[in-house]
Amino acid sequence: MVKKRIVSVLLAGALVAGMGLQVNVTVKADDLQDAQNKASQQQSALDAAQAEKDQLVAQLDGIVKDMEQTQADIEAKQEEIAKKADELDAAKIDENNQYESMKLRIQYMYENGNGQFLETLLESKSIAEFLSNAEYINQISEYDRNMLVEFQDIVDKVEEQQQELEKENAELEEMQTNLQTQQTELQTLVDSKSSEIASLESELSETNAKISQLQAAAAEQARLQEEAQNPGKFTPVDDYTPSGGTGRLQNPCPAAYISSEFGGRQSPGGIGSTNHKGRDYAAASGTPIFAAAAGTVTTVANNSVRGNYVIINHGDIATLYQHCSTIGVSVGQSVGAGQNIATVGSTGASTGPHLHFEVHVGGMPVDPRLYL
Structure with a gap:
């Protein structure tokens, strides 16, 4: 029997770039x-x-x-x-x-x-x-x-x-x-x-179905809270090997393969956006994620959609790294291109371990291929 207390807080309510989802659900023990x-x-x-x-x-x-x-x-x-x-x-x-x-x-x-x-x-x-x-x-x-x-x-x-x-x-x-x-x-x-x-x-x-939905939502909230409160231990690596195109940004996850590109697509698992605002790099959990360019970390946070994520400001553009299992940088920290900043995970609204990588220009997401 669930105790008479609120088991979680409001799940993120903003439209985010990671999977293009908007979640605004409060699950209470009552x-x-x-x-x-x-x-x-x-x-x-x-x-x-x-x-x-x-x-x-x-x-x-x-x-x-x-x-x-x-x-x-x-x-x-x-x-x-x-x-x-x-x-x-x-x-x-x-x-x-x-x-x-x-x-x-x-x-x-x-x-x-x-x-x-x-x-x-x-x-x-x-x-x-x-x-x-x-x-x-x-x-x-x-x-x-x-x-x-x-x-x-x-x-x-x-x-x-x-x-x-x-x-x-x-x-x-x-x-x-x-x-x-x-x-x-x-x-x-x-x-x-x-x-x-x-x-x-x-x-x-119908009531039992509602109970199952509430239990699933509560379990998901508990998982997200656990991810936010216990992101895991980060062990940086220094063996970045540049790969990819000739753009100003480097490949943020050379060990991964591209599982989804920017733009329209079918929703993966029924939870992903059909208007994909980034590029997905599929890799095993724990695979290193690197800064695509030198810059300053402006955000290190967690929410129900992006999971654990990092935003780096590069001046005229910004890069976002989402669904991380661990993060090794902090807000205000300066990072260099190819620096190990996090590891691949499946936190937030994710159907499997991968890096969701976005490039923002003027606050709007653009196709990362234009800069890689």
């Missing part, structure tokens, strides 16, 4: 702490939303299981209803058969001289009326009468059972409808919670 607190809160909200979703899904799974069981119960109940319908049909057939048998026997009685009873019975409009009339006809067989009543009772009982089963089936179907409604409502809640989670994940991702 900024990083606030972002981390925000990420923690977002993570907690995300965890809570996920837990709620898990509970809703568990409820939804339970309802689905209940619906499956209810559907099985409905199917079983419908099978019972079908069986009971078969029983009812059979009972009605038995009842009708018994009724027809009784009529045959009564017809037999009529043919044997009991016509008055037959007329009474045959005029009956229903089985109930028939039985009522039959009470007065003692010639009817007690067995036939009892059997007919028994079949009627069976029919009544089966009808009652069928009605009860229909009622239970209706209750099950209503229960299934309610479960389907609950399922729809829960699914809506689950979908809503999923959208909320997606939004929280997006916000958390």
Whole structure:
């Protein structure tokens, strides 16, 4: 956890010649702490939303299981209803058969001289009326009468059972409808919670990206501060060998190769200027850098873009030496042409060890090749 203090100062804010960048960034511990607190809160909200979703899904799974069981119960109940319908049909057939048998026997009685009873019975409009009339006809067989009543009772009982089963089936179907409604409502809640989670994940991702940027900026500031406060030990060398053209300025880094010239170019590593205001000499860290001409040191400084750098005034022109790892001169010091003044490094806004060399005329950068 970053402590509650400012971890660095303002990174350089002027447009500089080294890489043509302008940086004006203040990274504070509070900024990083606030972002981390925000990420923690977002993570907690995300965890809570996920837990709620898990509970809703568990409820939804339970309802689905209940619906499956209810559907099985409905199917079983419908099978019972079908069986009971078969029983009812059979009972009605038995009842009708018994009724027809009784009529045959009564017809037999009529043919044997009991016509008055037959007329009474045959005029009956229903089985109930028939039985009522039959009470007065003692010639009817007690067995036939009892059997007919028994079949009627069976029919009544089966009808009652069928009605009860229909009622239970209706209750099950209503229960299934309610479960389907609950399922729809829960699914809506689950979908809503999923959208909320997606939004929280997006916000958390953005916050984490901001944290990474702040951490990277803080690390870069720490590196720049370290470069400024601890430039390293400088050990001068005296083995300068002139090389290059016939201009008034000597090659400031004979051991290097030219990696980028003055003028328009693609930005190296996304941090270099596309309008390059100097010449880059690529070499290993620690490679000696020499004064291109005799003059007076006017600036020895460090910033986030130039890194460690030196400016030498030669009267009508000035030369700049940037991204140094160590510097061996001080402000006000007079230096001679070819004097070792610094070593190659990668301080400041640099993608690798090199010397960025500039020539200024009237305060404006010009192509160094005009003077080398």
